[in-house]
Amino acid sequence: MIRIFLASLFVAIASGFSAHADTRDVYTVSNIEVDEVADSLIQAREQAMGAARTKGARILIERITLPEDVIAAGGVPIDYALANRLSAAVDVQEETAGAGRYRGTLAVVYNPRMVRAHLDSLGVPYVDTQAPMSLLVPLASNDVLEYAWRETLGTGRSETLSPYVTSSGGGYTQFSNWMELSPEASALGARRGILAELSGSENAWRVTVSVVTTAGTETIGTTPYAQTMDGAVVAMLKLLDENWKRTSIIRSGERTAAKASVRYTSLAEWNTLRGALARSPFISDLKIDAIARDGALVNFSYAGDPPRLQNDLLQRGVSLSQDDHGWVLRSAVSASLGGQ
Known part of the structure; x- marks a missing residue:
């Protein structure tokens, strides 16, 4: 039986954790080669930056969507103006410039909110949450x-x-x-x-x-x-x-509310379990109701059906099972090593 303390006593622990995984790696497209010629070096460089944003945006859309979904939506055309709106920054990896010519290898970082909003407006399903390392x-x-x-x-x-x-x-x-x-x-x-x-x-x-x-x-x-x-x-x-x-990829906006007990043997294991829950593309609105040294009570909403959620969590090292009191989450990694 988990001995529960009020979650408010642990606000400092919970508030320091984001429910969303860091998506910078997903929204960064590196090693984009450009070669532009113009009347001036400044113009050539601007053209190269625009070309990199456009190429990178196409790579990014392909990265987070499936071909059949893009086709079903009538395509996701990317032009200079749209790529410029979607991008957040351009980093230079390598460059050679002179005499109105700019050659280089660039990396472009895109704005997740802008990209998501654009795909949502077109009705294109996507996933921008990474698989477990x-x-x-x-x-x-x-x-x-x-x-x-x-x-x-x-x-x-x-x-x-x-x-x-x-x-x-x-x-x-x-x-x-x-x-x-x-x-x-x-x-x-x-x-x-x-x-x-x-x-x-x-x-x-x-x-x-x-x-x-x-x-x-x-x-x-x-x-x-x-x-x-x-x-x-x-x-x-x-x-x-x-x-x-x-x-x-989640194709339905329907969500099911759920509550679960989280069992762990250390603070490090709790942080790992909490991180896995937050990074699952199926889980949203994760909240900690109560927490103790050996367990916690959480509630969240999930998309899809329980087997899909179970499979996703298992890939992240989390076991989802059920007992007389409801769902139980624990470390599948520790269990496999005899830690549970």
Whole structure:
């Protein structure tokens, strides 16, 4: 039985936490290459900034929507004026300028409220909440190829709907489960695992992708052939993002009110559970009714049906179950390690 204290005694704890995840990574589009020529360098630079905003806006819309939804809405045309309204800032990554020519690599940050409002006005469903951070495990048929694959993947990616950190450990296989991955995953702040098995040869690389959670391993699919390993990374990210969008996009405005008990063993675990609830695209209006050292009472609204919510929370390391008193939320990660 949870011993409850008045939530007002813990206002300082609760008020410091935002119910919305930080979406800056999602709304930032980097590595946009531009090359503009004009009568003056100032004009060329302005043209380059406008071109970057327009290119980036198209990439962003594609990032957070599904193709069939865009087609059903009649498209989402992006012109210079709209891209300018949607953007918040332009950062220069690299530039070369002179004699009326501006070449560079730019990053554009977009305004989430403006983008959401525009898509809502067109009736285009979207998701701009990231999947849980994942530990990505590179796999290949031999050590040399696996090393090359790991180097191509880099240390991780954040500007995607499916952020990941790359595993530096060895000894994993396509049969590795959460018990094997969790020590490294937990150390790197990852809540789930991704097995990315590279196969093929030069000019014909494919990646078979599986997601590993406390519930088991689910194969997402295999990418189309790519000519290079860099291309294989792009294809892998597209596959992961498409899967995340299909499972997370909410197509109905209907919400169901819910109450739940949250069980935890430490303040750190409570913060993790609270963060997972706040970052779920299915949950809104999260409020803490009462809190104690070993548990809390929360209420919220959720979209969709309970199984979808349960699956989303499980990917975030949260177990949703039911007892005689109602819903119970606890750490699935701790439970899998024998912590509950």
